[in-house]
Amino acid sequence: GDSVTQMEGPVTLSEEAFLTINCTYTATGYPSLFWYVQYPGEGLQLLLKATKADDKGSNKGFEATYRKETTSFHLEKGSVQVSDSAVYFCALSDLDNQAGTALIFGKGTTLSVSS
Amino acid sequence: GAGVSQTPSNKVTEKGKYVELRCDPISGHTALYWYRQSLGQGPEFLIYFQGTGAADDSGLPNDRFFAVRPEGSVSTLKIQRTERGDSAVYLCASSLRGSATDTQYFGPGTRLTVL
Numbered sequence: 001g002d003s004v005t006q007m008e009g010p011v012t013l014s015e016e017a018f019l020t021i022n023c024t025y026t027a028t029g030y031p032s033l034f035w036y037v038q039y040p041g042e043g044l045q046l047l048l049k050a051t052k053a054d055d056k057g058s059n060k061g062f063e064a065t066y067r068k069e070t071t072s073f074h075l076e077k078g079s080v081q082v083s084d085s086a087v088y089f090c091a092l093s094d095l096d097n098q099a100g101t102a103l104i105f106g107k108g109t110t111l112s113v114s115s
Numbered sequence: 116g117a118g119v120s121q122t123p124s125n126k127v128t129e130k131g132k133y134v135e136l137r138c139d140p141i142s143g144h145t146a147l148y149w150y151r152q153s154l155g156q157g158p159e160f161l162i163y164f165q166g167t168g169a170a171d172d173s174g175l176p177n178d179r180f181f182a183v184r185p186e187g188s189v190s191t192l193k194i195q196r197t198e199r200g201d202s203a204v205y206l207c208a209s210s211l212r213g214s215a216t217d218t219q220y221f222g223p224g225t226r227l228t229v230l
Contacts, residue, residue, distance in 0.1 A: 004157075032216045044158070044206065044221040051216045089157050093215040101215045102148055102171065103208075105157030 002027045006090045006106035013080055013113050021075040021109045023064075023090035031094035033057075033066050033073040034103065038087045047075075047088070080113045087111070117141070119222035121207050127228045128197055136192040136225045138207030144220075146213030147190050149182055150206040152224070158206050164190060165213050197229045 007022040025031065035047040035057070048057030053068035062077045073090060090106040120139045128134050140147050145166055150158035160174040164184045175181070179197075184190040194201055204224040210217035 034218075036221075043223040044208075046218050046220075049216075049218065091157070095215045101146070101210075101213050101217070102160035102163050102174070103150075103158070103219060104160070107155070107157050 002031065002092060002094050002104050004090050004092055004104055004106040006088075006109055008107070009110040011109060011111045013111070015082055015113055015115050016079045017113075019075070019077040019080045019084075019111070021088055021090075021111070023073045023075065023106060025071050025073065025090075025092050027071070027092060027094045029094045031092040033064070034091040034093070035062070035064055035073070035075050036089045036091060036105075038089070038108075040086065044089070080111070082113050082115050085111055085113045119207055119209055119220050121205075121222040121225050123225060124223065125226045125228075127230065129230050130197060130199060132197050134194050134197060134227065136194075136205050136227070138190045138192070138222060140188065140190070140207070140209030141220055142188075144209035144211055145187070146210045146217070146219075147184060148208045148210075148219060149190070149192050150208065152204045152206055154203075161192070161205075163213070170213070194227075197227075199229050202227055202229045 032051040034049045037047045048059040050057040050066035056065045087108045091103040122137045147164040149161040152158040163171040167187045179195045182192045206224045207222045208219040210219045
């Protein structure tokens, strides 16, 4: 079945550092790809998404490009802030998967940014 | 507008008891999903409703779990004869149409603890 693998954390950075969180996937069909973020004490919220190959999703300074050839959707940010400290989840939705449009999540990567 | 709401926010019960968890989706969203998130893991799919019907229940772990959405809005997840292994955060999400490209909006979750 479909799956998502993302780099394990925790990732610890200083403010203004460059961030990359790797995410790769396996899918039966042609999935849509998502990054969700969970800030401390809050619920999951969508950070960005891409629905076809070579699309770039972007939001709040974060970017990720849908790479079909490498089955990847790595999350990047050029200069992180303390307020970016959170758990980040890569996810996919694939109509051809057994669970239809349900999201399949990676295990999450904890990011901690210090000033 | 109002987001997805879930009640209760916390539920503590004893092994063997019956529990009900409620989800109120965003108004007008036809698709509703239940997920379960264990500590240190990403959310895992349980069941998906399109309108009043369960379009996919392949993620329900066993027949102690079932869910309803009788009027196509509010949904209730029901767990019979709870076990300690059922302890987790139960998340509800809704989306406008349930397509693979739709954004799913998550509620804050219900933390279930089975003693």
